[in-house]
Amino acid sequence: MGKYEFRYLSQEDILALNIPYSEVIDTVEKGMSEFGKGTCQLPVKVHTNPRPLTFLNAMPAYIGGDQDVTGLKWVAGFPENRKKGLPVTWGIQVLNDTETGGVTAVMDARWITAIRTAAVAAVTAKYCKVENSHSMTIIGAGEQGRWNARLFKMVVPELKKIYIDDIFPAAIDAYLKKMQPLMPEVEIIPIRSPKQRQQAIDDSQILLSATQRGDKPIIYCENLHKGMLGLPLESTAWDGRTYTQMADRFICDDWNLVKCYLDDGKYTDGLDKFVNNHQILGQVINGTACGRANQEEFVIASSHGIAISDVAVGQLILRKAEAQNIGTMLPLMEENDILR
Ligand SMILES: NC(=O)c1ccc[n+]([C@@H]2O[C@H](COP(=O)([O-])OP(=O)(O)OC[C@H]3O[C@@H](n4cnc5c(N)ncnc54)[C@H](O)[C@@H]3O)[C@@H](O)[C@H]2O)c1
8 A cells, every 4th residue: 555645625626515504503513512522632722923913823633423533724814914915814724534644635724714713603602692682793894704694694593683893994895795695684784983883782682703903902891781692703802801790601612722812811800700610612512511591691702713613624525525526636645665
């Protein structure tokens, strides 16, 4: 046995698979559930930061149970890329055979990262929202602002209104132009002033912020009300007291990861209240932890992104690609004997 090949999948190969978003949501939910059962391995991500405000994260994971899949995402976040016409968040993901360790696939990780982040938030909403969540406010009309709107409507069918805010009015205009035709069943309402933002939050049962890291928070306790689900995709966008004073319940994808962000000072007022009293999303899905005790709670869900969701979506992609014979088979090696 000498020759060994793996499947290479570009972004366009992945798009050509036309994977229904509902299948991605189910796959992410299943992966998080497995993590909640304790059958997975998730080393804490390591990173390099070649320029200020940039990162490259190495994110390995193994998912046990029926999924039995392992892999590694190597993902970059470079906020200045937008000015260069490049994606802010991009990278590659490797999947490996769990029997031999052999590489089975190398694939674009941009689509995976975009959709799995929104899928995790949407699954969180499925378990932690209040009844009749008819309105949602999204702050940040970028990539995640779009993906979350799309996926939330699938898990929160009663959603009728999405308020959208951004510091750049042109970003809101572009959002409306792209998203309203894609989601005709939802009214997408632009926010054009701080007063309108507050009115939107007052009317909303779900508040999601998808902004880049800024100098100061954009959400304070005074902006919030009980009976909400709050989802900061960037934890520092919410003032420290929103966690320590406003939140009745704290949901996260992985407490070890939250602890890293806590040690880095990303929760300015700490999280003492939740150290022994947080809920892991996977356990909420499994019914071994509680996502919401009543309609009055303010539930805050702070998921920093774990490779369980990436690897689960990667496996879904690879299975579809194998079935449809999409992608390019590339040689890793031709023969076993390499000494010359
Ligand atoms: N937790 C996770 O797993 C995960 C994964 C991916 C991205 N993220 C985070 O999600 C956030 C959004 O990512 P993205 O890819 O959508 O970024 P993006 O750059 O595409 O969009 C961010 C948008 O927020 C807007 N914005 C910035 N500051 C603002 C402010 N103060 N008020 C209103 N709007 C503001 C920007 O103009 C931009 O349109 C980032 O912080 C990113 O780190 C988290």
